Amino acid sequence: MNDTTAKNLALSHMWVAFSAFIVACFMGEFQVLERSGLFESLTSISVYFASVSTHGVLMAFVLTTFFIMGFGYYTASSSLKVPVWNPKLAWAGFAIALSGVVIAAVPLLSGLASVLYTFYPPVTAHAAFYIGVTLLVVGSWVWCAIMVVMFYQWKKANPGKTVPLAMFATTANALLWLWTSAGVAAEVLFQLIPLALGLMDTLDPGLARTLFAWTLHPIVYFWLIPAYIAFYVFVPKQAGGYLFSDEAARMAFIVLVVFSLPIGFHHLYMDPEQAKGWKLLHGVGTFIVALPTLVTGFTVIASLEIAGRLRGGKGLFGWIGSLPWTNPMTLAVILSLLMLIFGGFGGIVNASYAMNAMIHNTAWVPGHFHLIFAGTTVIMYFAIAYYLWPILCKKPLVSNSLALVQLWTWFIGMSIMTTPWHVLGLLGQPRRISSVQYNNVLTMTWEPYEILMILGGLVLLGSACLFFYILVKTQFGTTTEVFVGEVEYAEPLHEVKDLPEYLNDFTLWNKVIAVLMLISFGIPILQFFFMDTYGSSAWGY
């Protein structure tokens, strides 16, 4: 099969993703330096908030969306063994998303969109920012459509057969993203763009926050699912073993998709515009969505144990030592799971209705999501890139040991940076400040932690540069060596037999999601149209 199109799509998307990533890493280091207050020449509030806004948009929206699209095209084509459906449409989606990024970048970099990547109104940015972000999302919807079409075309051509796990999970993510993005799309199209263009005088910030909360939780699962896909379909094979359970993996993906959606109000625990009952309902759902992650942890570790024992590991823990620690994918999954354990613990605190009050909007929160997103998730993006680059470019990875150094330094840097962040949060430091101006004894205890964060940031920046270097050198290096390998998906320990249709299809699950969303968001959204609410006009910043 000629899969050049899929490979070109994957490379193009991933280059956009990782270019955004490297720019955002430099901004991140600037931000820790600036906020420490130790370098007077760097101090600039307006540059700081322009930088934080850009860093957030590049990391959370550009890196993720482009990586997911590129990885998805290649996964679909290679796991189903068919070419990408309608490549012209796929390139059109790429162009729309990329033009959106460029359009949003202009106001972001010129300080006209310093509203942070959560753009909470009524603080309002230049309309081009919202329009650019919208185009990025529209481009990603094209990808979703192509994934869904390929999924159903394959099922039609292969009646009764089990859709490969990699494609099942990719399609699950595409459907998740369609559901997820609906909330923020409604907010941007019906509230923010009309307000920014002056077509509307006021908007209701309570409704805007509710719609944003619709998106705010499942979006992190949209980012996380590629990491989980690698856990299940690459790791077992790379570690030298088998996937412990294909069926459990499918169930985990389904529960992730279904239950990550109706739970966004744990971001609104501290908000006055939603009532207690709704918050508690979403709180229960938040704990249910921990289940698939616990199952994933079990299945992945069990798969690693199989690999370790096949490689001669003995005893209760001996298999850990006999794992191939020099294989980037295996090393990445170990480090990723370590960060997931600590990040997950922090997440349980956030999800807890009462405890959340202590850390809400403190430095704990960026500490948490850097650990779980930039740590757990992005380290798997690295591992996937190291695995796919030789296949996509037909050249061997420039250096395996450099890749290992890069993964270790990313883990170490992330640990150094996020630990003080968590401590600062417990000490009450608010997130999203550019300097500490409070004249209070308490705030003096914060200083030493800022210095640790600079160090962590430096290690991370070095690691990011090394990552970028490895990719560039692999693809454009002068080697004449040719890499001939193709992607290898892990085999399940037990062959998948008699799979029920609900684990091979999404029709039922879309209906379940529709009902759950109606229950958990129906009245909370409708209430704004029945109450006497008062709008807010647009504000600068």
Add this chain to the structure above:
Amino acid sequence: MHIDPLEKKWVQIALGMCTLFISIIMIDALFHGVNAPSNVETIDSRKIHLSEEFAEDNLGVQVAENGDITVRMVAGRYAFFPKQITLPAETKVTFRWVSMDVLHGVHMPMTNMSTMIVPGYVAQVESSFPRPGEYPMLCNEYCGLGHDHMWSKAFVIDKEEWEANRAAMLNSTATENEASDNE
């Protein structure tokens, strides 16, 4: 379809863990009165100064006839008004926060007094402070380029001392405002 017995057991353990966490949260929320602000009460943020409740004279600490303490605060770029309040320790206090402009959030470190202040809504939150001391009230949601500077102070003093000087605690808001402006 094959699911390993060990995996089934793990799913049961995981379910048990989630049930335990949810039960603790529910008991706290329903029986121990956890006070996340959830009053869904609207107000016109553009006319706060004209509203009776949040007119300037009514801001700060007020004691009802039955002894209940209510603190009314207005958040506006870049401070919480009044800029200084004094509260008794070990006493239930009801805060009512409103914004006169954009989205803000406020918390007092080392306490569970925390809420978002969404324009158009009144955020009501109850708390009590076991330990006397000086607590900053910090804005914790980005609200503009002056966000770093947005904070005010709450002094928590011994209950007896507060009772003894109650009149001064309530009326001192205006003069203390001036004092802190001159800092």
